[in-house]
Amino acid sequence: MTSARPHTPADGVVVGGHAQCVRHPNASPLTYRGTNTWLLAAPGASWAVVVDPGPDDPSCLERIEAALTARGMGVSAVLLTHDHADHAGCAVAAAARFDAPVRGLRAGTLAAGPLVVDGTDLVLEVLELAGHSSDSVGFYVPDGDLIVTGDVLFAQSPTMVCWPDGRMGDYLASLDRLAHFVSERGVRHLCTAHGAVIDDPRGRIDAARAHRARRLNQVVAAVRSGIPADAPALVEAIYNDVAPDLHDAAVRSVNAQLRYAYDEGLLQEHRSTR
Numbered sequence: 001m002t003s004a005r006p007h008t009p010a011d012g013v014v015v016g017g018h019a020q021c022v023r024h025p026n027a028s029p030l031t032y033r034g035t036n037t038w039l040l041a042a043p044g045a046s047w048a049v050v051v052d053p054g055p056d057d058p059s060c061l062e063r064i065e066a067a068l069t070a071r072g073m074g075v076s077a078v079l080l081t082h083d084h085a086d087h088a089g090c091a092v093a094a095a096a097r098f099d100a101p102v103r104g105l106r107a108g109t110l111a112a113g114p115l116v117v118d119g120t121d122l123v124l125e126v127l128e129l130a131g132h133s134s135d136s137v138g139f140y141v142p143d144g145d146l147i148v149t150g151d152v153l154f155a156q157s158p159t160m161v162c163w164p165d166g167r168m169g170d171y172l173a174s175l176d177r178l179a180h181f182v183s184e185r186g187v188r189h190l191c192t193a194h195g196a197v198i199d200d201p202r203g204r205i206d207a208a209r210a211h212r213a214r215r216l217n218q219v220v221a222a223v224r225s226g227i228p229a230d231a232p233a234l235v236e237a238i239y240n241d242v243a244p245d246l247h248d249a250a251v252r253s254v255n256a257q258l259r260y261a262y263d264e265g266l267l268q269e270h271r272s273t274r
Contacts, residue, residue: 015144015146015189015191015197016141016143016144016145016146016188016189017043017143017144018040018041018042018043018122018141018143018144018146019038019039019040019141019144019146019148019189019191020038020039020041020067020071021036021037021038021039021191021197022036022037022038022039022063022064022067023035023036023037024036024037024054024055024057024059024060024063025059026054026055026057026086029243029245029246029249030086030160030246030249031086031194032154032156032157032194032195033194033195034194035052035054035055035086035087035193035194036052036191036192036193036194036195037050037051037052037053037054037060037063037064038050038051038052038148038191039051039064039067039068039073040122040124040139040141040148041071041073041120041122042120042121042122042143045073045120045121045122046072046073046074047073047074047075047076047119047120048068048071048073048074048075048076048120049075049076049077049078049079049117049120049122049124050064050075050077050078050079050094050098050100051078051079051080051081051139051148052079052080052081052087052088052148052150052193053078053087053088053090053091053093053094054086054087054089054090055085055086055087055089055090056085056089056090056093057089057090058090058093060090061090061093061094061097064094065097065098074098074119075094075098075099075100076100076117076118076119076120076122077100077101077102077103077117077118077119077120078091078094078095078098078100078101078102078103079102079103079104079110079139080102080103080104080105080110081136081137081138081139081148081149081150081151081193082104082105082106082132082133082135082136082137082150082151083104083106083107083133083135084133084151084162087150087151087193088104091104104135105128105135105136105137106134106135110126110137111126112126112127112128112137113125113126114126115139122141122143123141123142123143124139124140124141125139125140125142126138126139126140127139127140127147127177127178127181128174128177129149129150129152129174129177129178130166130167130170130171130173130174131152131161131166131167131168131170131171131172131173131174131175132150132151132152132159132160132161132162132166132171133151133162133165133166134165134166134167134170136150136151136152136166136174137150138150138152138178140181140185140187142185144189145186145187145188145189146187146188146189146190146191147178147181147182147187147189147190147191147201148191149178149190149191149192149193149198150192150193151192151193151194152174152175152178153178153190153192153198153204153205153208154192154194154195155192155195155196155197155198155204156194156195156196157195158208158211158212159208160249160252160253161252161253161256161257162252163252163253163255163256163259164255166252166256167256167259167260168212168216168256168257168259168260169260169263169264171212171256172209172212175205175208175209175212178201178205179202179205179206182201182202182205183202187201188201189201190204215238215253215257216257216260216261216266218238219234219238219254219257219258219261220261220266220267222234222237222238223258223261223267224267229258229267229269229270231251231252231254231255231258232251234254234258235247235250235251235254239254
């Protein structure tokens, strides 16, 4: 399976005419080159929506403010793809600095469907994309042929299913929902939270699903062969291609795979995952 070569978004680059990336320098094994904040605004607009303002670091707000000032824009709302700290750590501070409300699924201030943001004519739609976390959502911008996807997909690597809040069944269902939406609406760009923009949405979604199926098959086969149904043991046995500093993330994903295998009858449960 091939996909279009991804490009790396950078400060000042606008995707689909409506989404500008502001990257924060919080690089780590889990955040890759850092968290991408997305400023959503129609061309020439005076007001923007800030998606995922970033970790709890005052310099994040300074970078966002500099990008807004350069384009002469204020902030209508701060939206969260989910509430993990690398995305939402400075959300409260951003709301205060920009005098704008914070809206997220876990807080009950977002719901699936069309999203009206006071002070802007930007057309938005919220997609529920649970799996990485239970509160993960995406933001569809039809005029830009794009979706801001948070941590649902990456161009450079698989994402983590953050068990126990994240669930494998939810994640697979979200990939199916996203694939259908992309095809139905003609979406051209997925603006991810870490790393490059995905310009071949269906190819990357299909690759993510194939990766999950392959890992699930490895886990099921390993347990059937006699390896204990224990996430650390399974990571040691089958995740030899994962860097040591991603071990804890792999343990979470394996626990999610075990739970899914039990629920789907692929394995017989003898004890609870931890």
